[in-house]
Amino acid sequence: MEHLTKSQLILLVLLVSFVTSMVTGIMTVALLSEGAGENPIQTIQRVIEKSANSPPAADSPAVSDQDNNIVRIVENVSPAVVSIVAAKDVSVIENYYLTPFGDILADYGIQRRQVGAGSGFFVSGDGMIVTNKHVVQDQSASYTIILKSGKNVGAKVLALDPIKDIAVLKVEDLPAGGYPFIHLGDSSGLKVGQTVIAIGNALGEFQNTVSVGVISGLSRTITASGGFSGPEVLAQAIQTDAAINPGNSGGPLLDLSGRAIGINSAVAQGAENIGFAMPIDSVKKAIEDVKSFGKIRYPYLGVRYVIINPAVKESRKLPVDYGALVTASEGELAVLSNSPAKKAGIQQGDIILEFSGKKIDQNNALADLIADKKIGDKVSLKILREGKEISLEATLEEMP
Missing domain, CATH: 2.30.42.10 (PDZ domain)
Incomplete structure (x- = not known):
């Protein structure tokens, strides 16, 4: 290298650069030729697969067949579910006075006040309604039915079950064509785990509130408090985790065919998702007795x-x-x-x-x-x- 002239050195550098460029070009063409037939297709396939397996858009959520069935049932039966309001005359203070000796004197008057609320449902087109006995047990009260439309109609208590928490009423105003009503199912073949729907006037305020759950147990014996006449033992009750709140009492417990299989009756205090309903077979007997004898017999x-x-x-x-x-x-x-x-x-x-x-x-x-x-x-x-x-x-x- 030391004996090369300046011109020879420049020619050597140019030759090395030329050879290097040629080798690099040949390798690049070979690599492109090898992958040109595969990589683009694989890329397209991956894009297609990703698009096909992507979750549905947020604005079009999937709805199951069971959800659709529950929505249909609620739409069909809700017009037959009513709120029951109890009212009676109560003593109220209208005016009061403070005497010079510090005593308070009052003038009392009488006003009509709402004293209770519950739920019920029509079981026939002629205006017959079933509910819980404890909802309509106050004989000094009058009872008004609030329909889903918001219309108020008066009702008369026909019979109170002497043993079970069941009562039968009938509305005083019968429209042309009658009332929508709920068909009664069969409570003898119920299974733990089957889906049920509860509808009622939750908390005495929220009309036609819907909750869904399962049957958690059968043939329960409980002591229910809060009734007009004190605690009452309820036997053969259906236990469910469908939310049952105060005011729901008397509303229907439905199966997935839309038939009533129970009457919502009680909820366990201090516990979540433990409610109870009276089996509908008891209601069938009560209805037949009232139609035939004007009372519920045992x-x-x-x-x-x-x-x-x-x-x-x-x-x-x-x-x-x-x-x-x-x-x-x-x-x-x-x-x-x-x-x-x-x-x-x-x-x-x-x-x-x-x-x-x-x-x-x-x-x-x-x-x-x-x-x-x-x-x-x-x-x-x-x-x-x-x-x-x-x-x-x-x-x-x-x-x-």
Whole structure:
């Protein structure tokens, strides 16, 4: 390199640069030729796949078939759901005075005031409405029905169920064509987990409030407070997590066919999403009784009793841990005079083990078994008396 002339050195540098440019150009063409048939197509495919799998736009949310069905049911039945308002005359202070001695004197007057509100629903086109007994139990109050349209109509209480939280009313104004009504379903085949819809006058203020949930339990026995006559035991209740609020009482609990399978009745205080409804099969009986007899009738046996469980067995030294022990408090009759039980030969101290072939226990109370029968039915009774089992037969009569 030291012996090269200046001209030779310049020629060498130019030659090296030329060779380098040629090699770079050949490699670039080869790479482009190799990838030209694949990469653009793959890119297009990726774009297409991404577009096809992209989520729907925010302005067009997906709606499930079940959602559409619930919306349809609510639209169909809402006109048949009503608010029930109770009003009565109450004493109010109209004027008051302060005497020179510091005493307060008042003038009292009478004003018509709203004292309660609940829900109900039409069960026939002729204006018959069912609701909870505790909604319309105040006999000194008058009751007004508020339709979905906002129109107010008067209503008369036809009957109050003597055992269950059910009442039947009828509106006084019947329009041409009658009222829209809700068909009654079947509560005997309900399943835990099935979807239900509750509609009612939530908090006595928000008319036709809708909530959706599932059946959480069946055949619950609860003690409900807040009624006009105090706490009441509700048996065979449907438990649901559909929101049931004060004011919802008396509204329908619907299945996904749009039929009423219960009447919303109570909510567990201090807990969330625990509500209860009376099964609709009890309502069917009440409606038929009112149509046929003008009142709700029940059969009765005529005994006072205590349901036996392991604790009762232990405390009373009984031979069995199930059944109904015929007994009463001091001054009361365990077997009522002239009752079906008296006529059948039941005695104080007997243990009724079975009623019409069904074992009696905490989950199968004697009162519920009797209520499922009709007046005039003959029932078999398995009795444990002084260590021996005997069989008796009774004919149920109307509860006095």
